[in-house]
Amino acid sequence: MGYVAIKGGEEAIENSLSFYENMLEDTNNLDEKDVCNALRFAVDKVMSEGSLYSKKLSSIAIKKSAGDLLNAAFFLRAHRSSCQRIGIAKTIDVNNMKLVRRISSAFKDIQGGQLLGPSNDYEVKLMLNKSYLNSKWEDFSDKENIISSALDPLRARNLVKTLPCDKEISDVTRVFPQPPYPRSAVLQILTRGEAGSMLGFAYTSIRGYGDVHPTIGDLRLGTCELKFTHPLTKNEVKIGELELTSCESAGMFEKQENGEVKLTTGFGFCFGFNETKAISMSIIDLSLYSAKFSVGEKEFASDFEMIVHHVDGVDSMGFTNHFKLPHYVTFQADLQVFNNASNFSKDNK
Structure with a gap:
């Protein structure tokens, strides 16, 4: 699949990242320990899907993604790929x-x-005070x-x-x-x-x-x-x-x-x-x-x-998000085929 370069794209990307960091600025006020203790099930979810057992790093990933847990797992998985392996642990029973x-x-x-x-399986799931x-x-x-x-x-x-x-x-x-x-x-x-x-x-x-x-x-x-x-x-x-x-x-x-x-x-x-x-x-x-x-x-x-x-x-x-990348060539090719087929159909009426 051919992607085309965007003129001025590098500067636009830097501005987009800056805008994103600015939008997430309040997450800097969150302490990793608070995220780990208060949002423990979110931390466990990211830790499992990121395939790296570290509650601290999972908490950091949740902060960096502002609570987007799939994105947080992506951060953790990417970090995991950069870690050195020193051996294999014993099998857990x-x-x-x-x-x-x-x-x-x-x-x-x-x-x-x-x-x-x-x-909380045995709780009535209503927004009530917990007596x-x-x-x-x-x-x-x-x-x-x-x-x-x-x-x-x-x-x-x-x-x-x-x-x-x-x-x-x-x-x-x-x-x-x-x-x-x-x-x-x-x-x-x-x-x-x-x-x-x-x-x-x-x-x-x-x-x-x-x-x-x-x-x-x-x-x-x-x-x-x-x-x-x-x-x-x-x-x-x-x-x-x-x-x-x-x-x-x-x-x-x-x-x-x-x-x-x-x-x-x-x-x-x-x-x-x-x-x-x-x-x-x-x-x-x-x-x-x-x-x-x-x-x-x-x-x-x-x-x-x-x-x-x-x-x-x-x-x-x-793979789903990659569709946000430029697909100009492929779509324009499809559009050109459609236009040619449409014109051919009109000419033969």
Whole structure:
């Protein structure tokens, strides 16, 4: 596609940027800590979609974009690409999370009980004074709230379908995968996907384009230790704790090739506290890998090509916004073809 230079464009661009910075001047009065503490779910969303765990940098990105969260994720993703990688952390087991919230809609009585934790799911969504803000709640320590998945008893009975692990773990930040897409690559793309896009795709599999009716087997929010092999001492060291959300959705029972019937499940995982995204991811995962018995193999949420190339918010925003760039040549060419065809039609009447 040919773009043409604009006379005086450089000066115009500088003026446009200056105008934009002037419009956002009040954001300089916001402290990063205030953004991080007061807008924590926005910070977590940007952190997850930017694919970089840093609440501070996420807060700065939100300030630089004046609250445009897609743009903020773009800032964070761009910064991430400039960071040096020094190694790979140890695999995280979400069963080792120190839980602040953990619920299951598949089971009433589960080990550790239903931990409602901090949530406004049970609130009437009206602009009213919060009378319950003065109420007291039972103090608890998350240090002892390490509980395995509510689906583990079914796994112990060999009732849950298990997907094979990739022999080599993909890294989509360095090499974008080619079909057939490895599962590790698909999960990476989903875990940093845009929450709204993923919700939309997940919703299609529930309403109208499939018969998926997932049940949340285990939804958990909490913190998990991040461990790393020290590059000098070679000892395993703890380098911090991550706030995480994970979700296991239970689908339909599926007959396997060996004749056994197993429960299908989907997995969702993301940085920070973002329940809707984790649930959406688990539904899409369920749809992709159990398409034959759920949504059908030709629907949106069961099409790997559709999902892999359309859930990333930074990619989607970048390509959509590129239409603001000059397309004079292509449009004028189309217009000229139309004019020629129109004149030809008139001449032959």
